[in-house]
Amino acid sequence: MPWPGKKDNPAGNDAKSAQSAGAATPIKAGPARPRCGTCILRPHCLPAGLAPEALRKFENIVQHSANLAPGEHLFRVGDKFHSLYAVRTGCLKTCAVDPNGREHVINFHFVGELIGIDAIFPEQHFSDAIALVESSVCHLPYRAISQLAREIPELQLQILRGLSRHVFSMTSISGDFTAEERLAAFLVMVGARHRLAGGASTELQLAMSRQDIANYLRLATETVSRILARFQKSGLLRANRRQITLLNPEGLYAIAECMNPYSRCGINRHRPESGTTHR
Amino acid sequence: MPWPGKKDNPAGNDAKSAQSAGAATPIKAGPARPRCGTCILRPHCLPAGLAPEALRKFENIVQHSANLAPGEHLFRVGDKFHSLYAVRTGCLKTCAVDPNGREHVINFHFVGELIGIDAIFPEQHFSDAIALVESSVCHLPYRAISQLAREIPELQLQILRGLSRHVFSMTSISGDFTAEERLAAFLVMVGARHRLAGGASTELQLAMSRQDIANYLRLATETVSRILARFQKSGLLRANRRQITLLNPEGLYAIAECMNPYSRCGINRHRPESGTTHR
DNA sequence: CGTCTCCTTGACACAGATCAATTAACGTGG
DNA sequence: CCACGTTAATTGATCTGTGTCAAGGAGACG
Numbered sequence: 206m207p208w209p210g211k212k213d214n215p216a217g218n219d220a221k222s223a224q225s226a227g228a229a230t231p232i233k234a235g236p237a238r239p240r241c242g243t244c245i246l247r248p249h250c251l252p253a254g255l256a257p258e259a260l261r262k263f264e265n266i267v268q269h270s271a272n273l274a275p276g277e278h279l280f281r282v283g284d285k286f287h288s289l290y291a292v293r294t295g296c297l298k299t300c301a302v303d304p305n306g307r308e309h310v311i312n313f314h315f316v317g318e319l320i321g322i323d324a325i326f327p328e329q330h331f332s333d334a335i336a337l338v339e340s341s342v343c344h345l346p347y348r349a350i351s352q353l354a355r356e357i358p359e360l361q362l363q364i365l366r367g368l369s370r371h372v373f374s375m376t377s378i379s380g381d382f383t384a385e386e387r388l389a390a391f392l393v394m395v396g397a398r399h400r401l402a403g404g405a406s407t408e409l410q411l412a413m414s415r416q417d418i419a420n421y422l423r424l425a426t427e428t429v430s431r432i433l434a435r436f437q438k439s440g441l442l443r444a445n446r447r448q449i450t451l452l453n454p455e456g457l458y459a460i461a462e463c464m465n466p467y468s469r470c471g472i473n474r475h476r477p478e479s480g481t482t483h484r
Numbered sequence: 485m486p487w488p489g490k491k492d493n494p495a496g497n498d499a500k501s502a503q504s505a506g507a508a509t510p511i512k513a514g515p516a517r518p519r520c521g522t523c524i525l526r527p528h529c530l531p532a533g534l535a536p537e538a539l540r541k542f543e544n545i546v547q548h549s550a551n552l553a554p555g556e557h558l559f560r561v562g563d564k565f566h567s568l569y570a571v572r573t574g575c576l577k578t579c580a581v582d583p584n585g586r587e588h589v590i591n592f593h594f595v596g597e598l599i600g601i602d603a604i605f606p607e608q609h610f611s612d613a614i615a616l617v618e619s620s621v622c623h624l625p626y627r628a629i630s631q632l633a634r635e636i637p638e639l640q641l642q643i644l645r646g647l648s649r650h651v652f653s654m655t656s657i658s659g660d661f662t663a664e665e666r667l668a669a670f671l672v673m674v675g676a677r678h679r680l681a682g683g684a685s686t687e688l689q690l691a692m693s694r695q696d697i698a699n700y701l702r703l704a705t706e707t708v709s710r711i712l713a714r715f716q717k718s719g720l721l722r723a724n725r726r727q728i729t730l731l732n733p734e735g736l737y738a739i740a741e742c743m744n745p746y747s748r749c750g751i752n753r754h755r756p757e758s759g760t761t762h763r
Numbered sequence: 764c765g766t767c768t769c770c771t772t773g774a775c776a777c778a779g780a781t782c783a784a785t786t787a788a789c790g791t792g793g
Numbered sequence: 794c795c796a797c798g799t800t801a802a803t804t805g806a807t808c809t810g811t812g813t814c815a816a817g818g819a820g821a822c823g
Contacts, residue, residue: 305742322648323651331745331746331748351644352637358631358634369603372650384810415771427814431811433771446770663778693801693802707780
């Protein structure tokens with residue numbers, strides 16, 4: 206675990222990491238270089254589309270992290286920024302507790318997504334990044350990556366695209382939508398991520414608790430539960446704790462459609478019949 | 485009480501001069517090259533900190549826009565993306581109408597801020613950018629700028645910082661806060677922007693309507709009005725339509741503090757650092 | 764087989780939305 | 794300069810979507 210940002214728990218309050226210590230074995234640390242070239246995520250990650258030579262240079266910079274146990278921190282509020290991270294396996298949340306004691310989940314980070322973008326500017330992390338399940342990330346040392354981006358135009362464009370996509374996706378959930386709409390959109394999004402990572406898009410194994418979902422969607426956990434129950438009653442899905450089966454993805458999508466930026470200019474992929482009106 | 489950037493329009497009734505000036509009149513158009521070197525915004529804009537030679541190259545790429553009259557579009561949903569914009573004078577909003585007919589104000593863009601970041605990834609605009617008052621922007625042709633960023637390391641870092649700051653600032657308003665907190669934070673933010681652009685930070689001339697503020701803060705316009713009245717009653721400010729006088733900025737700040745990322749790690753006052761209390 | 768933690772469900776409360784009416788500014792044209 | 798229409802802003806009365814409080818279930822795990 207050569208890279209900082211996750212200096213070992215000084216306070217030792219990552220109790221969980223100790224508990225599942227068996228799982229926290231560093232993944233082929235040391236000399237083994239990451240092989241982005243053979244990573245199934247590459248098409249969705251920064252090195253997408255890099256030429257062989259460029260890819261090699263990129264691989265020389267990237268570092269694999271040790272595995273993160275559920276509940277373990279990747280970085281904490283106050284940590285100095287020096288690296289971006291790309292999720293390789295698992296899922297993390299970034300969150301912060303405000304002075305009034307409320308926890309806000311700023312984002313979930315799925316496989317292939319970047320973590321730490323908001324820390325470039327202040328050069329310091331203002332959120333905690335916490336693994337929700339056993340996870341691993343790639344370290345992208347900021348100095349080196351931005352330096353390399355100057356040599357490799359395609360990499361630079363990829364980075365800018367990545368940051369832009371991050372902004373793009375944030376605009377949806379930050380809008381004014383009902384609880385149903387936000388939760389439906391959340392499930393649709395998780396389904397899409399599952400598919401993207403090669404899984405089934407109708408059988409979702411959520412990585413996060415109801416509490417986390419609620420804090421992300423600006424809801425109470427009870428509301429998340431209730432709306433899931435409502436969705437279940439109307440045959441949209443079947444929910445058993447964190448196991449969600451989407452029975453009627455199109456129906457969910459119809460509810461969430463108003464949050465899809467693409468639906469704003471006729472690019473709409475899905476074309477669900479305009480049957481059910483909610484609200 | 486000058487609106488930032490209005491310095492050369494003193495006696496001024498902004499709206500009227502805008503109208504009479506004619507929306508299509510290019511500002512010092514034609515051969516006159518933008519002079520970032522003498523722009524008072526430079527410290528807060530992309531070319532901040534560029535060496536003279538780099539600055540010259542940058543100026544050769546940037547294009548000034550024609551002035552935008554209030555209500556005029558800079559771009560529209562569906563437009564192809566080819567340029568970022570930096571606000572030179574005035575204020576714009578980006579917004580979109582969802583399929584249910586609700587308008588969402590995605591962001592306000594004040595002097596010195598970038599517009600269009602979220603369009604890099606999809607290479608297309610998914611929001612409308614509309615001037616709220618007489619405004620002008622600098623065009624930053626994306627191809628040319630990203631190309632130049634490869635030559636000028638400092639520019640590249642500035643761009644990344646700019647995108648990061650954008651993300652950073654979005655995280656606050658997207659959180660779960662009360663209407664009072666969001667409105668207070670909004671006013672504090674506007675005050676800071678005024679100060680940044682050289683104006684008084686307690687005499688605010690809002691560029692946006694109550695409706696726009698409401699759509700931005702996920703509130704009803706009536707709620708915005710009511711909370712302003714409440715603030716006024718408690719002596720925090722004096723509000724007359726779009727003219728806001730902050731009588732007790734510290735009081736407002738106290739309400740908004742929970743939304744300030746910096747208050748999360750003792751950078752700001754308050755915050756008795758009780759070690760790492762993590763749930 | 765208790766103890767936990769997470770999740771669900773019900774009853775009730777409230778922040779903020781909605782509906783409705785009034786007032787204040789502004790621009791237009793006479 | 795004054796009526797006039799139009800739009801923005803305020804204020805009041807009511808309604809409702811979600812939050813809050815409280816009380817179970819139901820797995821997980823030692």
